[in-house]
Amino acid sequence: MTTLTTTAPPIQPSRLKLFGGYLRRNKSLGYGLGILLFLILFTGIGFFQIKPKNAYPLAVRPKQPPGILDFSAKDWPGKYPMGSDFFGRDMHAVMVTGMWQTALIGVLAGAAGTLIGVILGFTSAYFGGVFDMIIKGICQILTPIPVFMIQIIIASSLDKRDVTIFTMAWIVVMLAWMGPTLVIRSQVLSMKERQFVAVAKLSGVGNGGIIFGEILPNLLPFIAAAFVSQVFGSVFASFYLAIVGLGPLREPLLGNIIWGAQSQGAFFNGWWWWPIWPATAMVLILSSLALINMGLDELANPRVRRTE
């Protein structure tokens, strides 16, 4: 995104300085990237502090309260800084692994969904005709159906032992391409009527040249915004699936942890840290993505700036 900010001024300050200046104006992008950086640091540093094995059941002593709150202890933050759960998982290890897995699902499903959306939206808008009608029709009929419900059907038809992080991502992708398809389609529809496309056509540029040379570069901000909102949607969807018990049950995915805590009555038994850590992490992940999304929206669509 830095390249977009550096186009205007004739005397160039350093790119980093410009980027910082832009972030100060576009506050939501700044805060969103800030939270994201914090999360990356937490998982990045965490990888060196934890044993990955401890994120799985029966690894450590169960039901230990978080040591990070016990300031009087000599060995603060203690052996289990974030506590351990009923099944004997070290919550610190769980959080590091779980956040990483959540991000993996989000990025995988987001990238795949955006790619499908770009391809379908492009072809249907650029070439039009029957193909366009079919794509538009499918999107329209599927829109009123709550996607989560269909995902439940797909996920519950799978054998629970077969469900992995990757199957989760595919389940999410299967029903998540409609959004980007419609966004890209409408953008291409408006863009192919612009004058620069007509000029290119008249100068004898072929279809491939127009798509990749003329339209695609202008679409990049929209594709980036679609990607972030797609990652948001995928993280959201996989979290909901996991929280109703359809996730890969063995993995320390954030939704799975909350599902486990809820089925063991964590609050009733006083193990509050068990659901609270993953919930906090989820709030941070989702709000950082939402903020980045809002910021990119502003970048891609300057008209939004007016409404501040």
Next chain:
Amino acid sequence: MRLRLILRRLAFLLMVVWAASTITFFVPRLSNRNPIRERFAELSRTGGFAAADLEVIVASYNKKFGLDKPLLQQYTDYIGSIARFDLGVSLSRFPMTVTQIIYNSLPWTISLLFVSAILSFLIGNLLGAVAAWPRSPGWLRAVATPFIMFTGVPPVLLAIFLLFFLAFKLKLFPLGQAYSTGTAPDWSFRFVLDIMWHQVLPAISMILGSVGGWVLSMRGMGITIQGEDYVNFAEHKGLDGRTIFRNYYLRNALLPQVTGFALALGSLITSGAVVEGLYALPGLGSKLGEAIRANDFMVIYGIVLFITMSVATLMVLVEFLYPFLDPRIKQE
């Protein structure tokens, strides 16, 4: 003309229901899971009958549910039974039909969703309109900001934090369930009050989770409308601020929000189902969670189909409301 529009929307609704039921029919059949075999395998593990009889039982049940017929006939039978609103029988609570389970849990879901949807729509749109209105006092405009911060946070997560702070730490509210343990359901005043007391936290988490979205979109809408000529004209005419706010500004800004309401229904009901599960209210969401835990496929498919159909129907119903809200549509 109106009739043609209504017929077209109804045809669309039928298409959506057909698409949803086709997906719920074919997706499970693509996988190699057999719900009946799994159910009885589970029963035989816990004891009750010899494992050798399993195949015989499964075969007889396949016959009973019509699973031995050709696929196409199964499909037509299935679509026919959905048309009659027969969603099959529960596998884990055998004699109970899925329709019965839905019927029993529906009041809980409707009361929670109805209250929280209406309240969040009203609060959110009012706050958003006030936030964009240049003449409103500063403190009133500042009220909207904390709600916007919750926009990206799903109600389930808010529910977890509310449970932690208000129910677990401060012990102000109960930790879930529909009513206090030890009381017997009746229609006495105290019991109804008890039920409502248990609904407060779920409702607050649903409302907090969805107000922010309304504030944001209403604020954007309000800013666009302020520049319109008819608002300027009304101001120059010397109408008092309250009249302009109510009749010129709010009324026109609300119209697109009603469309937004129809589109938000799906995610609202989805969130409601998950929040219900978290608070262990005996609504549709909890039943769905229980069915997933017990591998009760008939109930899963039935509830999913029911929710899908109701979302689609509600969307079409909201669309039928437009002509009453916007006189311009009627004339077309």
